[in-house]
Amino acid sequence: MGSTTQPILQAQDLSIGYKLNSKRLRKVAGPLQLEMHPGQLICLLGPNGAGKSTLIRTLSGLQPMLEGRVVIAGESISRLKPAAMARKLSMVLTDNVRSGNLDVYSLVALGRYPYTGWLGTLSAADKKIIHWAIEATNTEAFIHRKMDQLSDGESQKVMLARALAQDTPLVILDEPTAHLDLPNRVQLLRLLHQLAKQTNKAILISTHELDMALQVGDQVWLLAQGGQLTTGVPEDLVLNGSFEAAFDKAGFNFDKETGTFNIHQGAGQKVNLVGHGAAAFWTRRALQREGYIVATDTAEAVCTIKITEQNNGCLWVSTQEGSYQEHPTIAALLSSLRAAADTPSIHREQTEKDKA
Template identity: 60%
Template sequence: MLICDLVAQLPGSQTVLPINVITALTSALAIGYKAGKGKSKVIAGPLNLELHAGQLVCLLGPNGCGKSTLLRTISGLQQPLKGEIIVEGGALNKLKPAQVAKKISLVLTDNVRAGNLDVYSLISLGRYPYSGWLGILTEHDKQIIEQAIKATDTEAFIGRKMDSLSDGECQKVMLARAMAQDTPLIILDEPTAHLDLPSRIQLMRLLHQLAKETNKAILLSTHELDLALQVADQIWLMSSGGQLDAGLPEELVLNGAFQHAFEKDGIVFDAASGTFNIHYAGKRGIKVTGEGVAAFWTKKALVRNGFSIASAATHPLNVSISGEGADTLWTVQR
C-alpha cells in the first residue's frame, strides 16, 4: 500500500486522488532550447506529468536543472522541443493567445512597481481576457474581482498604490490578479524569492488553502524545500541530469529521490527530519537517549560541535534526557 492510498482511506482526508479531474498534462514532453543550425539542446524529457484540480504542486530542484524552462513551456511562453501539453482536454499549441489567457494565469518573480497603478486596478487587469480591449468591467467581472480580493486577504491595502506595498503585500496582489483571471491552472515562478520568513510561510499556506477552496490546479517553482514538504500535494523533483521524479512529498523522501537530487559533498538529506545536514560527520560518537523537543535539539547541538549520533544500543559515552521545560535534566554517562 502506498502512503496516498493509506491517507485516502482515512475519514476526512483532503487527499486529491488521481481519479479526480485532470486540469493539464504533458505527453512525451521534451523541454530545452534551440542551439542553432537546426540543432536543439534537450534539458529534460520525455516528461509525462499530470496536474489535478485542487492540487498544489511544488517544482523543486537545484539551480540550472531546468525548472524555469519547464514552467515557461507549460505556460506557453516557450515552445516544446517534442511532445505536447494538454489543458482541459485541448492541445496548448492550437489555442490562440486569448484562449490561453482563459486557461492559464502566470505570476512571475519580478514584482510590479508601477507608481501610478493602484492595487484594485492591477487586480482588475486579471479580467482583461474577458473584458476586451476597452477594459469595461461588468457586474460579473466586479464580483469575481471581489472574490479574488477576499480569497487572498488583500482588502486592507486595496486603495493603495503599488509602489507603497511591501514585497509580501505585492506578491499577494499579484496572486489576487491571477485569481481574478479565473483560470483552471495557475503557475508561479518562485513566488517567495523576495519575501522574509513569515511572509514565505503565509504565502505558501495561502496557496495550499486556495487550491483546496477554489479547486484550481496550482504549480509553483520554489527553493523552499521545508515548506514544500509541508504544503505540497505533489512534488516534481528535477535533477541536474534532466531526470524528474513526481509523487507525494513523503514518498520522494522515503525512496531517496531527495538525497539524490541535491547530493553534494558534505551535504546529506536527513529523511528523519526532512532537512539537510550541513555539518561533516563527527569523529567522536555519542549515544543520545530520550524523546521530545529537548532530545531533538540536543542532537543538533552535538552534531554542530563535532559529534556523530551513535545508533548502537550501548555506547561508552551516553547522554540521557528526561523531563520537560524548566525541569529538563541531562545526565552524561561515561
C-alpha cells in the first residue's frame, strides 16, 4: 500500500551481524532504514552470503541487532515479551514440520497458542479463525492427515495456514519455496500476493525466485554483497541497473527486457531480430544459446531475422548478404545460420586450393 498508511514494521539505523566475542563484531549490513505497510508483499532478494537470513532473523527478534531499532505495530521488539511478540509477528521457516503424531488441523490450531495460553482451549472465535486460515490456503482436503503424510508443497501450505491462524499484522517467510517444484512455487507466491491484498497484512519473504518476485512483489529489498541494501518498486530496480549490480557475476547478465538472467555470454556475431510477443522472446533465447548477440543496430548485424505471424503459427524470415530464406521453425532457422556461418571457411579453403 502507499506511504499514507502507518507502517507495520520500521527499522531505523539498523545494523545487522554477529558478535564474535565481547569486543569484536562482524557487521553484515547497515545502517538500514526500512518500512513495511499494510497490504504489502515485499520480496527480499540477494546473492548467497549477502545476509538475507541474518536480516530476517534480526527483524523477527531471533537474533540481536548490533545497532538501531526495530518497531512492529508501534512497539520496539526489544521491549516485547515472547507472548506479545507472537501476537504481532508470525514466521514460516524453511524447515518443514514432520511429526508423525501431529495432524494438519492440530498444527494449524497451534497458531492460536499466543491467545489460548497453556490450556489451549479453543473458543468459537479461535475455531473461526482456524477455519478461515485453512480455507484461505486451500488445505481443507488434508486437514485430518498426519504431517508426515504430506508432500513438501502441502506441508508448506499448512505452515502458512498456521501463521495465518496466528492472525498477526506481520508475516515473515524465510525461503518458503526452497523445497517446492515449479507449479507449487508459482501457486504459493501467488497465494501470498493475494493474501496480502485480501487481509491487509504486511508479508515479507526471503526468496531466490527472482523472476517470480518481479511479478508478485509490491516492493523489493535487494541486498548485495557488502551489505548495500536497495529498496523500491521492482520495475524501477530493473530499469536503474540495481539487479545487474547486485548479481554481478562473470558469465551471465541480467536482461532488462525479459527480467531474466542470460547464462549464455554472447561473444559472437550480432543479429537483428524484428518481432514481438512469445515468438520473439523464445527466438532471442535460442539465438543467445547459439552464441549470437541479439542487437537493434542493423548496421553491425550480419543477419536480420523477421518474425511474421500466420494462421497456423509463425514464420521466420532471415536476410543475410542479400540472401532471403524462410524457416517454419526456430530449429530450421538455427540450422540455416549454422550453415551460413560455415560457408566463409569453405570458400577460403577453395580459394587456397585454386591458388596452389
